[in-house]
Amino acid sequence: MASEKPDRDTVLDVTDFLYREALALDERRYRDWLDHLADDARYVVPLRVTREGQADWEVSPTSRIFDDDKRTLTLRVERLETDFAWAEQPPSRTRHYVTNIVADPGERADELLVSSNCLIYRSRGDSIEPNFYSIARKDTIRRVDGGLLLARRYAVIDQSVINGHNLSILL
Amino acid sequence: MATRPIGSGAEAELERIREGVPHGRFPAHVFNDQEIFDVEQERVFAKAWCFLAHESEIPNRGDYVTRYIANNNLIVARAESGEIHASLNMCRHRGNMMCKSEMGNASHFRCSYHGWVYKNSGELVGVPYMKEGYEGRLDKRDWGLIKVRTETYAGLVFGTLDPNAPPLDEYLGGFQFYLDLYLKQGSSGSEVHGPPDHWVTETDWKIAAENFSGDGYHTPVAHQFGFNLGYFASSGSTHSQGWAASIPGRGHGIGLGHTPGFPPFAGFPEELADEMRRSLSPEQVEVFSQTRTAVGTVFPNLSFLMQPFSIVPGEAGVRFVTMRLYHPIGPGRTEMYSWCLVPKDASEEYKREAYRAYTLAFAQAGTFEQDDLENWARVTRSAGSNMARDVEFPYVMGMDSVPDPDFPGPGHVVKPYVNDSNFRNLWSRWSDYMTGRE
Ligand code: FES
Numbered sequence: 001m002a003s004e005k006p007d008r009d010t011v012l013d014v015t016d017f018l019y020r021e022a023l024a025l026d027e028r029r030y031r032d033w034l035d036h037l038a039d040d041a042r043y044v045v046p047l048r049v050t051r052e053g054q055a056d057w058e059v060s061p062t063s064r065i066f067d068d069d070k071r072t073l074t075l076r077v078e079r080l081e082t083d084f085a086w087a088e089q090p091p092s093r094t095r096h097y098v099t100n101i102v103a104d105p106g107e108r109a110d111e112l113l114v115s116s117n118c119l120i121y122r123s124r125g126d127s128i129e130p131n132f133y134s135i136a137r138k139d140t141i142r143r144v145d146g147g148l149l150l151a152r153r154y155a156v157i158d159q160s161v162i163n164g165h166n167l168s169i170l171l
Numbered sequence: 172m173a174t175r176p177i178g179s180g181a182e183a184e185l186e187r188i189r190e191g192v193p194h195g196r197f198p199a200h201v202f203n204d205q206e207i208f209d210v211e212q213e214r215v216f217a218k219a220w221c222f223l224a225h226e227s228e229i230p231n232r233g234d235y236v237t238r239y240i241a242n243n244n245l246i247v248a249r250a251e252s253g254e255i256h257a258s259l260n261m262c263r264h265r266g267n268m269m270c271k272s273e274m275g276n277a278s279h280f281r282c283s284y285h286g287w288v289y290k291n292s293g294e295l296v297g298v299p300y301m302k303e304g305y306e307g308r309l310d311k312r313d314w315g316l317i318k319v320r321t322e323t324y325a326g327l328v329f330g331t332l333d334p335n336a337p338p339l340d341e342y343l344g345g346f347q348f349y350l351d352l353y354l355k356q357g358s359s360g361s362e363v364h365g366p367p368d369h370w371v372t373e374t375d376w377k378i379a380a381e382n383f384s385g386d387g388y389h390t391p392v393a394h395q396f397g398f399n400l401g402y403f404a405s406s407g408s409t410h411s412q413g414w415a416a417s418i419p420g421r422g423h424g425i426g427l428g429h430t431p432g433f434p435p436f437a438g439f440p441e442e443l444a445d446e447m448r449r450s451l452s453p454e455q456v457e458v459f460s461q462t463r464t465a466v467g468t469v470f471p472n473l474s475f476l477m478q479p480f481s482i483v484p485g486e487a488g489v490r491f492v493t494m495r496l497y498h499p500i501g502p503g504r505t506e507m508y509s510w511c512l513v514p515k516d517a518s519e520e521y522k523r524e525a526y527r528a529y530t531l532a533f534a535q536a537g538t539f540e541q542d543d544l545e546n547w548a549r550v551t552r553s554a555g556s557n558m559a560r561d562v563e564f565p566y567v568m569g570m571d572s573v574p575d576p577d578f579p580g581p582g583h584v585v586k587p588y589v590n591d592s593n594f595r596n597l598w599s600r601w602s603d604y605m606t607g608r609e
């Protein structure tokens with residue numbers, strides 16, 4: 001495991017990668033978004049529970065809102081490509097605001113552990129009340145020939161009771 | 172609990188609604204109406220047996236979860252004796268909330284305002300300055316947390332605010348036969364996979380309760396993508412096959428979807444299917460072995476769905492079970508709780524697979540549920556419009572169907588699965604409660 005702090009160029013590359021990944025989602029270029037993922041990627045959104053401060057966990061070790069890999073994420077995209085994904089017809093307008101990016105060495109020499117905050121604004125139809133999702137991300141980003149790939153996303157929503165009738169968007 | 176009177180015009184309107192149900196008519200506005208919501212809180216939710224928790228959520232002494240009946244926040248705890256107690260989450264001194272967490276473990280609760288201490292069973296055991304302040308005028312035995320009556324069936328803990336409610340068994344009225352499909356998969360029964368998904372939706376609880384009491388009709392369209400990507404064992408043309416079973420006068424209903432040529436107990440691991448053949452009644456085995464999809468509602472707001480599902484369309488897949496609670500928080504607004512139930516005896520691998528199938532298909536991000544919630548939000552919105560006040564919906568499907576004489580299960584059971592029979596029963600029970608005939 002590399003222990004040195006990633007250099008400035010690496011941090012810039014990671015930042016650029018996360019921004020482009022978010023842009024693909026916000027522009028609904030889902031196939032482009034899938035291209036940001038490693039073939040063995042894991043995509044996990046655990047459930048948060050309101051617990052006392054001294055409880056042993058507040059992010060559930062077993063319950064998941066998303067528990068996906070590239071294959072199931074591809075299915076989600078294929079679904080959106082049919083004419084019958086009613087949840088996204090008409091589509092949500094989303095904006096992913098990615099900040100507080102901190103890159104550290106990962107478990108493998110070719111990987112980085114990247115923390116970031118993500119605030120998602122989501123507007124639907126003529127509703128003037130958007131949904132907001134404040135999210136703590138812990139991503140594993142892998143260096144490969146010709147760039148970076150997302151090997152793991154672990155994204156925890158800050159609410160325990162989540163607003164919005166569904167989560168038909170990606171975080 | 173004392174119920175508030177409502178105007179005679181509103182009473183007459185409720186009677187009119189009740190009379191329409193057997194004729195297959197039910198009004199749109201009840202799905203988004205402040206007055207209906209207010210009356211429901213007192214006449215339905217304060218009277219019925221309401222689901223609180225699954226026993227496996229609080230397996231150990233001291234474990235608790237907080238849940239609601241109507242707008243009352245309750246602590247559901249496993250006491251030191253092992254018994255389950257439900258108490259109003261309100262300190263008897265000045266009303267502070269005792270538990271501010273959704274779940275945890277505590278043998279005692281200490282109020283953060285003036286420090287009264289209660290056992291998790293609700294008994295008051297500690298009062299600061301008892302001698303100096305109260306001078307013998309306060310008997311601790313009189314000031315425990317307010318208790319709520321509970322009973323359980325096969326791991327399901329229900330509570331009622333009505334001391335005169337019939338016993339739970341009678342309330343379920345034979346629906347247990349069908350509930351066993353979700354709750355008795357293997358001799359040790361089912362358990363929750365973890366804490367429930369929990370979100371707020373702009374949907375009236377009744378829309379969800381109706382859909383889950385057996386709306387096989389919506390599936391080929393609302394979930395058309397599933398047929399499109401090859402997810403279903405049934406095709407659009409065979410999808411209507413199966414049974415609609417309901418318990419007359421109780422409101423509970425279940426849709427049992429059947430696919431011709433579907434292998435018995437398909438999607439269950441072999442050991443589990445064998446165990447079900449042994450432990451369930453021959454009648455249950457006959458029904459369950461040929462059931463592909465089972466989607467049912469326990470009146471008023473607890474539902475279940477079981478279905479085989481494969482991560483990859485077209486593969487054999489696994490059975491997953493979801494249990495959900497629709498907690499009404501306003502007209503057209505609901506807090507959804509969604510659990511995945513897994514057979515306790517199944518292998519870890521099977522549990523994991525079933526859980527993944529559940530997350531991909533159901534709950535807030537589930538590909539099937541997403542579309543339901545989108546439709547339900549629109550239904551709710553329309554139901555709240557002015558013109559909807561004069562609109563009724565037709566519930567006339569299967570009005571003339573005669574009960575299937577060969578079906579071995581209890582209740583009123585008709586073919587095909589695509590039918591309004593369960594919904595007429597559901598809304599007639601709701602109308603009974605709303606007009607004080609519970
Ligand atoms: S409100 Fe609880 S001790 Fe006073």
Ligand SMILES: [Fe+2]
Binds near residue numbers: 389393
């Ligand atoms: Fe549905």
